[in-house]
Amino acid sequence: MTITLKTRTGLALREVTLTYPDGEQRLTALDRVGLEVAPGEFVAVAGPSGSGKSSLLAVAATLLRPDSGEVLIDGQEVGALSAAARAALRRERLGIVFQQSNLLGSLTALEQLLVLESVRGGKVREARARAEELLASVGLDGAKQGRRPHQLSGGERQRVNIARALFGSPSVLLVDEPTSALDHERGEQIVALLAEVTRTHGTATVMVTHDRDLLGRVDRVLEMHDGRLS
Amino acid sequence: MFVALRDIRFARGRFALMGAVVTLITTLVVFLYGLTGGLASAASSTVAELPADRIVFGAPAGATPEVNFANSTVSPAQAAAFAAAPGVKAAQPLGVSMSRLTADAGAASVSVVGTGSTLLPPMGSGSAPADGQVVVGSDTAKTYHLSVGSQVKVGPSTLTVSGVTAERSLSHAPTVWTTPGTWEKVSGQNQPTALALVLGSGADLKALDDAQGTETVPLGDALSGINGYDAEQGSLQMIQGFLFAVSALVVGAFFTVWTVQRRPDIAVLKAVGASSAYLVRDALAQAAAVLVGGALLGGLVGAVGGVFASASVPFDVGASTVAVPVTVMVLLGLLGAALAVRRITSVDPLAALGANR
Numbered sequence: 001m002t003i004t005l006k007t008r009t010g011l012a013l014r015e016v017t018l019t020y021p022d023g024e025q026r027l028t029a030l031d032r033v034g035l036e037v038a039p040g041e042f043v044a045v046a047g048p049s050g051s052g053k054s055s056l057l058a059v060a061a062t063l064l065r066p067d068s069g070e071v072l073i074d075g076q077e078v079g080a081l082s083a084a085a086r087a088a089l090r091r092e093r094l095g096i097v098f099q100q101s102n103l104l105g106s107l108t109a110l111e112q113l114l115v116l117e118s119v120r121g122g123k124v125r126e127a128r129a130r131a132e133e134l135l136a137s138v139g140l141d142g143a144k145q146g147r148r149p150h151q152l153s154g155g156e157r158q159r160v161n162i163a164r165a166l167f168g169s170p171s172v173l174l175v176d177e178p179t180s181a182l183d184h185e186r187g188e189q190i191v192a193l194l195a196e197v198t199r200t201h202g203t204a205t206v207m208v209t210h211d212r213d214l215l216g217r218v219d220r221v222l223e224m225h226d227g228r229l230s
Numbered sequence: 231m232f233v234a235l236r237d238i239r240f241a242r243g244r245f246a247l248m249g250a251v252v253t254l255i256t257t258l259v260v261f262l263y264g265l266t267g268g269l270a271s272a273a274s275s276t277v278a279e280l281p282a283d284r285i286v287f288g289a290p291a292g293a294t295p296e297v298n299f300a301n302s303t304v305s306p307a308q309a310a311a312f313a314a315a316p317g318v319k320a321a322q323p324l325g326v327s328m329s330r331l332t333a334d335a336g337a338a339s340v341s342v343v344g345t346g347s348t349l350l351p352p353m354g355s356g357s358a359p360a361d362g363q364v365v366v367g368s369d370t371a372k373t374y375h376l377s378v379g380s381q382v383k384v385g386p387s388t389l390t391v392s393g394v395t396a397e398r399s400l401s402h403a404p405t406v407w408t409t410p411g412t413w414e415k416v417s418g419q420n421q422p423t424a425l426a427l428v429l430g431s432g433a434d435l436k437a438l439d440d441a442q443g444t445e446t447v448p449l450g451d452a453l454s455g456i457n458g459y460d461a462e463q464g465s466l467q468m469i470q471g472f473l474f475a476v477s478a479l480v481v482g483a484f485f486t487v488w489t490v491q492r493r494p495d496i497a498v499l500k501a502v503g504a505s506s507a508y509l510v511r512d513a514l515a516q517a518a519a520v521l522v523g524g525a526l527l528g529g530l531v532g533a534v535g536g537v538f539a540s541a542s543v544p545f546d547v548g549a550s551t552v553a554v555p556v557t558v559m560v561l562l563g564l565l566g567a568a569l570a571v572r573r574i575t576s577v578d579p580l581a582a583l584g585a586n587r
Contacts, residue, residue, distance in 0.1 A: 057583060061501070061583070063501065091502070091503025091504075094503075099583070104233065104498065107236055114232070119502065119504040120503075148240070
C-alpha cells in the first residue's frame with residue numbers, strides 16, 4: 001500500500017487525548033496535547049518517567065490511536081487510516097530512532113538499512129550505495145558496516161539506529177530516549193548527530209528524553225507533566 | 231526472504247539441527263514408503279498386475295460369498311454364466327493356492343495360480359504351460375537354476391518348466407503358473423478359486439452377482455482378499471501417517487519457539503512499516519528453505535539406502551518412493567510452520583518503543 005501525501009509540512013498533534021484502562025477507571029496519558037513541529041526543526045520533549053512522553057511518541061508514530069484529537073503527518077490526518085495504511089505511512093514518512101537501538105541481531109549494520117528497502121518492496125541491490133553513504137554520513141564506514149550489532153559499541157549501534165530511521169527519507173523523525181544506554185560523552189555526540197541530520201535531511205524531529213543535560217542543541221524544549229505539554 | 235536467509239545464516243546451528251531432524255524423518259519415511267510398496271508388491275503383484283478388470287469371488291453352497299481368496303470357490307455353472315453374460319469379453323478361471331516347489335537346487339514355498347494363458351505375465355522365454363507344465367518367475371528360475379525343460383515338483387506333482395515369466399508373488403511367496411487342470415491336481419481342489427473378468431461395455435455385474443450368489447469387485451479391491459494384506463498395509467500406512475504428523479508437530483514446535491524468540495525483532499520491523507503479510511511470507515519462506523533442504527537431503531539418503539536395502543528386503547525403488555514422502559513432508563511441515571508463524575500477526579509494534587525490549 002502506498003500513501004499519497006501533500007508536501008512536507010512536518011508533524012502536528014491537535015487536542016490529542018489518550019487514556020488507558022486502569023482497573024475500572026481510565027488513566028489519562030495525554031491530556032489535550034497540541035504540538036507542531038516544522039521540517040528542519042528539532043524539538044525535545046522532556047519530563048519525568050510516567051509523564052506521558054512515550055505515549056506521545058507512540059501516538060505520533062501511529063502505533064496508538066488517540067481517544068480524541070488529530071495527528072497529522074505532512075498534512076495527512078492518520079486517525080481514520082487502517083492498520084495497513086498506517087504501516088505504509090510509517091514506511092514512507094516516519095523514521096523512528098528506538099531507545100536501545102533495537103537492531104536485528106542477524107543483520108549487519110548495512111543490512112539494518114537494506115531490510116527497509118526489502119520491506120518497501122524495492123530492489124535491495126540498487127539501494128546498497130545509498131545505505132553505505134548514509135552509514136558513512138553518521139560516522140560508520142568501511143568494515144564497521146559489515147558488523148552485526150554485538151560487534152558494535154553502544155554508540156555505534158545508536159548511529160546505525162539513526163541511519164536506519166533516515167533511510168526512507170522521512171519527513172518526521174521520532175526519537176525515543178536515544179542516550180539512555182550511553183555515557184554522557186557519547187550521549188552528547190548522538191544528540192549532536194540528531195541535530196545535524198535534522199538540518200541536513202529537513203526532518204521534523206521530536207526527541208523524548210529525561211536527560212536535561214543534553215538539550216543544548218535542540219531548537220525547542222517542551223515539558224511534559226501528567227500528560228500535559230507546556 | 232531478506233530476513234529469513236540472514237536468520238538462517240546467523241543461527242545456523244539451530245537451523246542445521248532442525249534441518250537434520252527433517253532429514254532424518256524424511257529418510258525414515260522414504261524407507262518406510264519404499265518398504266510399504268515393496269511389501270505390497272510381494273503380497274499382491276500376482277493379482278494386482280493381472281490383465282483383468284474384475285475378480286469374481288464365490289462361496290461353497292449355502293455360504294455367503296466374501297472377498298477372500300482363501301475361502302472363495304467358483305462353480306462351473308457360475309463360471310459359465312459369467313462367460314456368457316453380455317458385456318463380459320472373457321471370464322478366466324483363477325485357481326489360487328499355496329504349495330511347495332522342489333527343484334534340484336532347493337525348495338521354496340510358492341503360490342500356485344492355475345489360469346488361462348491370457349492372464350500370464352509377460353514371457354521371458356519358453357511358452358505358456360500346457361497340462362503337466364509350469365511357468366516360473368525370473369527370480370525363481372535364477373535362484374533354483376531353472377530353465378525351459380527343467381523338472382520341478384509342485385506339491386505332489388512333478389511338472390516340466392515350459393517358460394519363464396516376469397516375477398510375480400502372492401502372500402510373499404513367488405508365483406508359479408499352470409493350467410486350471412494341473413492346478414486342481416496340485417491343490418487337490420476341483421473348482422477354481424475365483425474368476426478374472428475382462429469387460430466390454432454394458433455388463434450388469436450386480437444382476438449377475440445376485441443371480442449367481444457371487445461378489446464381483448474391481449481388481450484393486452480384490453487385494454483385500456489376500457490374507458493379511460490389509461492388516462500389513464494398514465499398519466505400515468499408519469506408521470507413515472504418524473511420522474508425517476510427528477514431522478508437522480516438530481516443525482510447528484520449532485517455528486513456534488523461533489517466532490516467540492523473534493517477537494522483539496518482529497515488533498521493530500512492524501514499527502518501521504513492515505506488514506504482517508511481508509513478515510509471514512518471510513517466515514514461511516524460511517520454513518520452506520529448511521523443509522525443502524532437509525527433505526531433499528533425506529530423500530536422497532533414503533533413495534540411496536533403499537537401493538542397497540532392496541537387495542535383501544522387499545523395497546520398492548522408484549521416483550514416487552522419494553517424491554511422495556518428500557512432497558508430503560514439505561507440505562505438512564509448511565502447514566505446521568504456518569500455524570506457528572501466524573503468531574506474527576498478533577505482535578504489537580508498540581512493543582518496539584520504550585524500554586520493553
